[in-house]
Amino acid sequence: MDARATTPAPAGPPASEAPHATPGGNGTVVSRRAALTGLGGAAALAAVAACAPAERTSAEPPNPNQVPPTLSGDPGRTIHEQRALIDQLDGQISDLLAQRAIASHNVQVAREQAGGPRLDPAREQQVIARYRDRLGPAGEQIARAILDADRGAGPSGAPAATPPR
């Protein structure tokens, strides 16, 4: 059985990381929770849910990490259709990355303001491992690129300045 199907979703950040909105330095204020569950993410999840196969042969709940094969793997789709899908997915990915950059920035600033280090290498390894588990070696590359982009991302990291829609 797929362990992910039975593993409950994380209950949210521990109390020590409660969602206090933190100024981003450019007027951007986003709580950790809002950033992680912003409309872009909800829209992405809704899109995935809407495209899930109508009938299920298993009683197991859908895995939100799994792109529905009807969307992603149908070779009968034309190149034009596939490209439209790619453009749509790239838009969602970009929106999510922009939200992630803001959330990451907020955590980094909060930790720094509390007198701690801006970065947390152990946590970064957890992030990398999650991407690697899901996507293999390419996932590790992607995670490292995201972490690089989000380290110190803020007002000057232009994409982070765009609030979630």
Ligand SMILES: C=C(O[C@@H]1C=C(C(=O)O)C=C[C@H]1O)C(=O)O
């Ligand atoms: C956002 C955090 O701060 C930094 C940024 C991280 C990230 O973008 O995922 C991870 C660890 C930290 O280096 C965090 O500790 O959660």
